[in-house]
Amino acid sequence: MTTQQKITPQNAEFPFAGWTAPPPPTPLRDLAREAGVEFNGVKPWDIQVRDSSLYDRIVTAGALGFGESYVDGQWEARDLDETFNRLLRINVEDRLGVVASLRLSLGAWRNKILNRQSQDRAFEVGERHYDIGNSVYRAMLDSAMNYSCGYWKDAENLEEAQLAKLEMICRKLELQPGQTLLDVGCGWGGLAEYAARTRGVEVVGITISREQETLARERCAGLPVEIRFQDYRDLEGEFDKIASVGMFEHVGRNNHHDYFATLARSLKADGLVLVQSIGNRDDSASSNPWIDKYIFPNGEIPSAAQTAEAFAPFFVLEDWHNFGQDYDRTLMAWWENFDRHWPELEAEGYDQRFYRMWRYYLHSCAGFFRARHGQLWQLVLSKPERSGVYRSRR
Numbered sequence: 001m002t003t004q005q006k007i008t009p010q011n012a013e014f015p016f017a018g019w020t021a022p023p024p025p026t027p028l029r030d031l032a033r034e035a036g037v038e039f040n041g042v043k044p045w046d047i048q049v050r051d052s053s054l055y056d057r058i059v060t061a062g063a064l065g066f067g068e069s070y071v072d073g074q075w076e077a078r079d080l081d082e083t084f085n086r087l088l089r090i091n092v093e094d095r096l097g098v099v100a101s102l103r104l105s106l107g108a109w110r111n112k113i114l115n116r117q118s119q120d121r122a123f124e125v126g127e128r129h130y131d132i133g134n135s136v137y138r139a140m141l142d143s144a145m146n147y148s149c150g151y152w153k154d155a156e157n158l159e160e161a162q163l164a165k166l167e168m169i170c171r172k173l174e175l176q177p178g179q180t181l182l183d184v185g186c187g188w189g190g191l192a193e194y195a196a197r198t199r200g201v202e203v204v205g206i207t208i209s210r211e212q213e214t215l216a217r218e219r220c221a222g223l224p225v226e227i228r229f230q231d232y233r234d235l236e237g238e239f240d241k242i243a244s245v246g247m248f249e250h251v252g253r254n255n256h257h258d259y260f261a262t263l264a265r266s267l268k269a270d271g272l273v274l275v276q277s278i279g280n281r282d283d284s285a286s287s288n289p290w291i292d293k294y295i296f297p298n299g300e301i302p303s304a305a306q307t308a309e310a311f312a313p314f315f316v317l318e319d320w321h322n323f324g325q326d327y328d329r330t331l332m333a334w335w336e337n338f339d340r341h342w343p344e345l346e347a348e349g350y351d352q353r354f355y356r357m358w359r360y361y362l363h364s365c366a367g368f369f370r371a372r373h374g375q376l377w378q379l380v381l382s383k384p385e386r387s388g389v390y391r392s393r394r
Contacts, residue, residue: 021049028055031095035086045082049075062096067290067364071356080359081332084367093288130209135348136358137188139341140334144190145215148246148276149327149376153394158333161326166194169243171393172319172380173272175199179240182206182266184232185247189216189225195243196223204239206230233258238268248277248307252300256310264314269385273315278327279304279375288364295361301374315381318390324375331366335359 023029024039032039038046051074057065069075077083137145142162150161151168169191175181177200183192186205189212195201202224207213208231216227232247242263251259263273280301287300302310311317338345338358346355368374382390 022052024049024055025059028058031090031092032087035090035092037083037086044079045077045086047075047077047083051075059096062289063093064289064293067294067360070360071294071353073356080363081328081366081370084364085370086367088367088371088373130207131211133348133350134188134211134215136338136345136350139345140338144194145188146190147187149278149323150330150333151323152326152329153323158330158337161330161333162190166191167198168393169245169274169276169378170195170199172378173241173243173274175201175241177201180204182235182239182242184235184242184244184263185250186212186216186227187246188212189219189227191243191245192216192225192227193220193223196220196225201241204228204237206232206235232262235262235266237266239266240268240271242267242271242273243276244274245276246278248275249299249301250296251302252298253302253306256302256306257313260311260314263381264383267383269383270387271383272318272386272390273379273381275377275379275381277302277307277377277379279307279322279324279377281373281375291361291364294357304375304377307377307379311379311381314383316384316386317379318382319378319380319392321378321392321394322375323378324369324372327374327376328366328369331362331369335362335366338362 021040024032029039032047036045037043040046040049051069051072054069054074057069057074059065061068137147141147142150142159144162144166146162146165149165150158151165152161153164155161155164173181175195179199179201181192181195181201181203183195183203183205186192186207189205192203192205196203203220204226205216205220206228207216208229210229213227213229220227244263248259263275267273278301280303283303283305292299308317342355365374369376380390380392
């Protein structure tokens with residue numbers, strides 16, 4: 001098999017036919033076994049080795065080497081999401097060799113010392129991730145192109161889960177006709193369109209992606225919605241309500257204070273803010289180096305402690321809702337859509353490395369949430385001077 005041949009759960013042989021991989025180094029084997037994962041085993045989450053140089057890449061480069069070697073076709077797993085669930089439950093990234101541990105430490109130091117999400121770098125993630133082509137996201141997401149966790153409490157499919165999430169956001173914000181809504185990180189305009197149509201509000205949405213800006217304007221044509229290509233730090237004016245969905249993960253700890261200060265000066269005295277964000281179980285300053293390099297450059301998932309410390313000078317916490325395990329189901333639904341539409345994307349020029357990169361991205365993130373390392377929060381915040389009692393909505 002060549003590294004360019006497409007390997008999918010549907011056509012791969014497990015273990016791979018025609019070649020027997022040498023065993024991994026004993027420490028690597030024992031660490032995997034602790035997670036219930038074998039190299040070249042028979043379980044669907046076992047790691048099937050196609051190139052034994054994989055072992056050195058794992059030991060010397062940790063999570064980055066693991067991801068790059070997968071994209072290079074050096075290994076496969078039928079149930080890749082479950083492989084990650086099991087490995088992350090034993091904190092495998094923190095327990096790999098000395099060199100890999102040093103890389104993690106350097107990554108944590110870099111996030112603490114350097115402002116990797118400064119204003120002059122704010123548009124990098126838009127260019128490198130969100131602008132790769134709207135066809136990818138149309139294929140993967142629901143009809144409104146919501147690129148954040150759905151709410152699966154009463155939903156049977158992705159479309160229902162995303163609609164339930166949008167409705168819940170509008171209820172939590174207590175949106176009323178004639179009010180103004182600021183949508184920070186508006187994506188392709190799904191929330192802006194829904195709020196304008198169902199609640200009769202005027203919306204200003206901001207994004208750092210040109211592709212999102214163009215499509216969001218098309219989606220919201222004829223509605224009282226303005227879409228701006230703008231960094232959050234340049235916001236002006238006051239709004240009755242503010243939503244920030246799936247954007248706080250791009251802010252970075254060095255900018256948390258400025259982010260909440262911006263939301264506070266943009267909110268009217270009696271207003272409400274809803275922040276939806278992925279959350280990290282601990283305060284680690286390191287980010288997954290593969291995700292940082294290939295998917296979300298300069299991203300940093302906040303912890304609960306970091307988040308609370310950042311909003312405390314500006315807001316009162318009205319509600320903190322965690323439905324993190326819904327992200328596992330959302331990600332797997334995205335993968336099913338992506339895989340089903342792959343022939344169309346391949347015809348547009350996306351290659352096999354992109355297919356493997358996207359499979360690794362979505363399945364590793366699903367494992368991250370399944371292992372309970374990742375949370376998904378909706379926070380409702382208000383200014384101290386707000387009157388009345390807030391009643392939580394689910």
